[in-house]
Amino acid sequence: MKPLLILPILLPLGFAALSLFFLHMRRVQRLLSVVGMTSLLVAALFLLQFVWRQGIGVVQIGDWPAPFGISLVADLFSAIMIVLAALMGLSVSIYSLADIDAPREGAGYHPLLHFLLMGVCGAFLTGDIFNLYVWFEVMLMASFALMALGGRRLQLEGSVKYVILSLIASSLFLSAVGILYGLTGTLNMADLVGRLSASPVHLVNTLAVLFLIAFGIKSALFPLFFWLPASYHTPPVPVSALFAGLLTKVGIYALIRVFTLLFNQEAGYTHSLILIVSGLTMITGILGAVAQNDFRRILSFNIISHSGYMIMGLGLFTPLALAGSVFYIIHHIIVITTLFLVSGVVRRLQGSLQLPEMGGLYAQAPWLSLIFLVAAFSLAGVPPLSGFWGKLILVQASLSAENYLIAATALMVGLLTLYSMSIVWGKAFWGTPPDGKAPVRILTIRESVPYYLPMAVLVLLTIGISVAAGPVLTLSTRTADQLLDPTAYVRAVLGEKP
Amino acid sequence: MNVLLAIVTGGLFGAGVFMLLRRNPFRLIVGLALLANAINLLIFTAAGLTRARPPLIPTGAEIPPENMADPLPQALILTAIVISFGLLAFTIVLFSRTFETLKVNDFAEMKERDE
Amino acid sequence: MKSLILSTAAKYLLPMLLLFSAYLLLRGHDMPGGGFTGGLVAAAGFSLHGFAFGMSDAKRLLPARPLRLVGAGLLLVLGSGVFAMMKGDPFLTGTWTTLTLPGPGEWKIGTPLLFDLGVFLVVIGATLAVLLGLGRED
Numbered sequence: 193m194k195p196l197l198i199l200p201i202l203l204p205l206g207f208a209a210l211s212l213f214f215l216h217m218r219r220v221q222r223l224l225s226v227v228g229m230t231s232l233l234v235a236a237l238f239l240l241q242f243v244w245r246q247g248i249g250v251v252q253i254g255d256w257p258a259p260f261g262i263s264l265v266a267d268l269f270s271a272i273m274i275v276l277a278a279l280m281g282l283s284v285s286i287y288s289l290a291d292i293d294a295p296r297e298g299a300g301y302h303p304l305l306h307f308l309l310m311g312v313c314g315a316f317l318t319g320d321i322f323n324l325y326v327w328f329e330v331m332l333m334a335s336f337a338l339m340a341l342g343g344r345r346l347q348l349e350g351s352v353k354y355v356i357l358s359l360i361a362s363s364l365f366l367s368a369v370g371i372l373y374g375l376t377g378t379l380n381m382a383d384l385v386g387r388l389s390a391s392p393v394h395l396v397n398t399l400a401v402l403f404l405i406a407f408g409i410k411s412a413l414f415p416l417f418f419w420l421p422a423s424y425h426t427p428p429v430p431v432s433a434l435f436a437g438l439l440t441k442v443g444i445y446a447l448i449r450v451f452t453l454l455f456n457q458e459a460g461y462t463h464s465l466i467l468i469v470s471g472l473t474m475i476t477g478i479l480g481a482v483a484q485n486d487f488r489r490i491l492s493f494n495i496i497s498h499s500g501y502m503i504m505g506l507g508l509f510t511p512l513a514l515a516g517s518v519f520y521i522i523h524h525i526i527v528i529t530t531l532f533l534v535s536g537v538v539r540r541l542q543g544s545l546q547l548p549e550m551g552g553l554y555a556q557a558p559w560l561s562l563i564f565l566v567a568a569f570s571l572a573g574v575p576p577l578s579g580f581w582g583k584l585i586l587v588q589a590s591l592s593a594e595n596y597l598i599a600a601t602a603l604m605v606g607l608l609t610l611y612s613m614s615i616v617w618g619k620a621f622w623g624t625p626p627d628g629k630a631p632v633r634i635l636t637i638r639e640s641v642p643y644y645l646p647m648a649v650l651v652l653l654t655i656g657i658s659v660a661a662g663p664v665l666t667l668s669t670r671t672a673d674q675l676l677d678p679t680a681y682v683r684a685v686l687g688e689k690p
Numbered sequence: 691m692n693v694l695l696a697i698v699t700g701g702l703f704g705a706g707v708f709m710l711l712r713r714n715p716f717r718l719i720v721g722l723a724l725l726a727n728a729i730n731l732l733i734f735t736a737a738g739l740t741r742a743r744p745p746l747i748p749t750g751a752e753i754p755p756e757n758m759a760d761p762l763p764q765a766l767i768l769t770a771i772v773i774s775f776g777l778l779a780f781t782i783v784l785f786s787r788t789f790e791t792l793k794v795n796d797f798a799e800m801k802e803r804d805e
Numbered sequence: 806m807k808s809l810i811l812s813t814a815a816k817y818l819l820p821m822l823l824l825f826s827a828y829l830l831l832r833g834h835d836m837p838g839g840g841f842t843g844g845l846v847a848a849a850g851f852s853l854h855g856f857a858f859g860m861s862d863a864k865r866l867l868p869a870r871p872l873r874l875v876g877a878g879l880l881l882v883l884g885s886g887v888f889a890m891m892k893g894d895p896f897l898t899g900t901w902t903t904l905t906l907p908g909p910g911e912w913k914i915g916t917p918l919l920f921d922l923g924v925f926l927v928v929i930g931a932t933l934a935v936l937l938g939l940g941r942e943d
Contacts, residue, residue, distance in 0.1 A: 209879035254899065255894055255895050
């Protein structure tokens with residue numbers, strides 16, 4: 193079991209290092225990339241199965257005992273996130289075979305993809321708050337390079353905004369870690385549980401808000417989301433698909449981890465704040481989406497809006513609500529990545545992603561339209577697709593917590609999502625292209641396979657979650673129970689206390 | 691000593707934020723560097739200060755001397771320095787490329803070319 | 806811009822800096838030093854040479870392309886960690902052994918040295934890749 197826990201970090205590291213040697217051999221690069229991601233997915237699935245059967249797994253790096261060394265901890269939440277990360281990594285690496293040009297591949301696109309996955313998996317696995325910071329930086333470094341790689345004007349501009357805001361968020365995160373160490377004298381999250389409850393409440397609350405701001409920037413919550421729609425539409429489509437699916441979710445993961453494990457003493461204060469933020473995030477995000485004209489910008493604003501749903505469960509802080517959050521994360525990562533991948537094919541077919549310049553996609557590519565339709569309906573929460581179940585659980589949880597305002601917000605935002613998706617459908621898929629447009633491109637079979645394979649798999653997965661919502665909910669419920677009861681986590685890391 | 695370092699940390703944070711708010715890209719980089727140093731000093735001060743007791747075990751001894759300095763914040767700061775070094779290096783390259791391509795030297799002029 | 810003082814100094818400083826970096830690397834386990842500082846000193850030597858004679862000239866002095874150095878370093882780091890795993894210990898557990906050599910007597914070597922060597926290579930490679938990226942004109 194011990195190698196299993198560390199494989200999600202080692203595999204991407206190994207494949208990234210290997211492919212650095214073959215930068216000028218395109219075929220070897222591509223082969224290594226797909227093989228690496230596949231092996232990561234297999235390892236992740238085994239890890240999930242292990243954690244499901246035998247409970248939380250722990251490895252002490254370098255054999256240093258728990259509060260002193262760095263612990264890697266895999267509970268159900270971590271394992272689920274790693275499986276999703278690996279799945280997105282594999283989809284994007286296959287999609288990239290068709291969509292990434294030779295100069296970018298020569299400049300190290302594939303190794304960077306693996307470094308990014310290493311950072312993401314490390315952040316999901318670590319049980320040490322400073323180590324979490326380090327993995328965040330690994331992930332950021334790779335994402336900066338991917339964002340700027342081979343870029344012209346627009347892409348470089350987007351990168352500058354993204355880099356500055358990310359660096360400021362990291363600074364806040366690191367300051368919070370420093371003060372946390374000064375307050376408690378430990379950085380191991382399991383060890384922190386006991387020590388924080390013995391610390392003065394006002395200091396703990398201050399720290400909690402500092403962490404909320406730092407992770408809030410990373411996960412693009414209200415009012416700190418402005419960097420996301422300014423940058424996510426600029427890099428190549430596979431890159432923005434991966435960022436959309438994974439990066440903000442790492443922020444959400446960190447929020448959920450920190451606010452279930454460490455800062456749960458004053459839930460009346462901190463978690464109400466999160467709930468308010470979640471409602472405002474949903475509303476502002478979707479209002480932004482409705483006002484946009486660029487396909488990927490609409491999707492970017494939808495990411496923001498739906499991050500609100502994911503932390504809504506955290507804000508309500510009941511077992512059902514948290515299960516809803518976990519369910520929603522699983523659903524959202526798959527669906528939003530699919531939609532971004534669709535936008536890449538659309539750009540190839542129409543030569544643009546500006547809605548006024550588009551039209552007639554339904555006649556041009558019926559299968560693509562079907563994929564878009566399923567994913568968009570799922571995002572909006574049309575029954576019986578996966579988004580519907582996620583929203584249903586969250587709304588039910590808020591009703592039973594007698595929080596009617598947030599329930600109404602969630603329902604209304606779902607409706608507005610449908611509206612924003614129908615704008616895209618109406619302008620890009622229906623209608624006729626404007627006159628005087630350059631002739632559209634036709635994809636060859638060779639190009640189509642890497643484009644359509646990942647999208648088809650992800651859409652089938654969405655449908656699978658919709659049909660098998662029961663088992664996924666069972667998984668989410670068990671995850672939520674594990675999150676809400678930190679004693680098992682603490683015991684797994686520190687061992688039995690005398 | 692604590693008070694003095696707290697004032698210095700605050701001053702560095704203030705100067706860093708001030709530089710971050712300038713419109714010139716080069717000043718922004720200076721601001722980020724100042725902020726990184728402010729945080730290092732913050733970690734160092736928050737973790738507690740000891741005078742002239744480095745966390746090293748003398749030759750021949752088996753256990754460290756009493757009341758020695760806490761080695762962990764030093765390790766944290768070292769890691770943070772390494773990371774901020776890498777990030778700053780990357781940011782400088784990115785900025786020099788970007789503003790060479792855009793042929794501007796001001797963030798305010800960048801905004802106009804957004805679409 | 807050619808400067809006689811800089812190029813003469815760089816010629817003599819590069820080997821000295823490389824020697825000093827090896828010294829830092831080797832003493833790093835128990836005393837101040839180690840792979841990171843050693844790597845930085847070596848990278849400083851190469852970049853000084855680059856400033857004096859041009860970055861492409863400094864690149865020629867390297868045994869491999871900078872990014873390959875990074876790759877090799879990462880593989881060394883990986884290897885030093887996996888070595889312990891094959892013995893059944895957790896990842897990155899230090900493993901030591903003593904070699905008796907005729908000249909210097911007993912040598913303690915272990916996987917942390919391998920790890921440090923990996924870091925050394927990564928730092929040189931990454932620093933020079935950044936400098937080459939800055940110096941490239943297109």
